[in-house]
Amino acid sequence: MTALTLTLLALLLVAGALLVLAPLRQAGVSDPDALRRSELETERERLFAELRGLTAAAEGRRPELENRAARVLRSLDGLPPAPSGRLPAGWLWGGLTLAAVLVGVGAFSFIPAWQLGGLNPGEAKTVKTAVLLPGLAERAKANGSVPDELAWGRAAFDAGQYDQAAGAYAAALKQNPRQPEALRRLGIILLTRDDTQGQAARPNDQAFLLIRTAAQLAPDDPESQLLLGFALSRYGQDTLALNALERYRSLNPQGRDADEMIAVIRGRQNSADPGLGVYAANCASCHGAAGGGGVGPSLLHAGLTRASVALIVRNGKGAMPAFPQISGKSLDELLAVVEGWQK
Structure with missing residues (x-):
């Protein structure tokens, strides 16, 4: 979690605490005029009750009672306002506005980070890439430049949107056919698509040629060697596949993507x-x-x-x-x- 995320979260918590605790803090403030105020309010209610209960025979007392009630009301008005124990409206609306702004900002900062916290790095990358994908696609379609097409293809490939990736990489290759990333990834998409559709793979088909060309253009790129080894193994060329996969391991010692494939090929060779x-x-x-x-x-x-x-x-x-x-x-x-x- 970034420093900005922690700061926003802290501000949100402080704002909430102020809104909740401010009324409690003010509720305990004493009123120095409480006794006098109570006496005058009692006298006011008594005088009003007498005025309401006057009979026709006692109408002569009305002016006196009204004068006394007026004096009581003036005395009450002269006292300072009693503490209400409530947060002023300005503070309340200001606090609510601050909380709303912080929550809105948080919706685009630390909340997604929490949602991604339960995912492994690969899954988190896929989610983030999928969020960016529509914008990259729109920009590539608007500009049509090779860098934008490659960025769109890369994001689509990483997000598992292989139809989009194939279209973007094909568009980039039409402008510049010497793009190793586009060649090998388009090749592997075509190869796996043939497999899923039950088509027999041939060593000289388009998918293999794309992958092999990418490896020739970028022999020191780990992914080029990895995908070449994968393609060769699909065609039954196990020895050449192992050579490519060993090359991948030497270029990317931390990579584990070839381990399962190497084990399968070794088992196949050992049994034969x-x-x-x-x-x-x-x-x-x-x-x-x-x-x-x-x-x-x-x-x-x-x-x-x-x-x-x-x-x-x-x-x-x-x-x-x-x-x-x-x-x-x-x-x-x-x-x-x-x-x-x-x-």
Whole structure:
């Protein structure tokens, strides 16, 4: 919660407290003329009662009673007003106006922050983006500039409004086809749309070409590598997909978006090739899920012979420890995998 939010909340609470406590604070003020006021009011009521009860025979007393009543009323008027114990009308309306202004301002500041407090960061971002989306769409349609189209597409994509995002990114690409963000996100929208409609994905279709082009234009962008890995896995190119996903991890070490996909691909490979299972259990943590390198060097096209790999596995080399537990059929299956990578 920001400092402005806390300040507005504090002012609102103070205004409410003043409105509630002011009458109580004034209620205890003493009236120094209370006794005299009470005596005169009693005398006034007695005289008025006598005047109302005069009979025809006693009409001669009316002037005297009226004169006495007039003197009592003048005496009452001469006394200062008694404390009412209530807040003056000006203060009341001023306090109510201040409270209304603070509540109105709060409706656009700290109240939404409270509403978002129960959401995780991703959900909160989605809600905020959805609020901004209509304005971004209107501006993009009015101006038609590439930055405005990209801003609209980005907001729509993040809010899950993929039809809007596709339209905005397509409009941006018509003006400048070398937009990696628009290429890869439009490609992934088309790819997932094909999947939901039951269409078979082909490695050379439009969606894949868009994503691959984005990765070529922005090879160091984590999202380009992530979406490329996702697309390759959809086409069954698991080794290339793992390479792209490992690249994503190296570019974004804190990112966890590829973890589930990598686990799925590894499981698929291990079930199809026992040698990959041996590799995943013993080697992948250093050399990468698909041999592309990590803490240890890449094993792809490294010029290693089957005999040299067997020697390194049995005895270790440099920082790499020996793996004497890998032997027999397991070793042969592992060597076949690494030998295949050299080809």
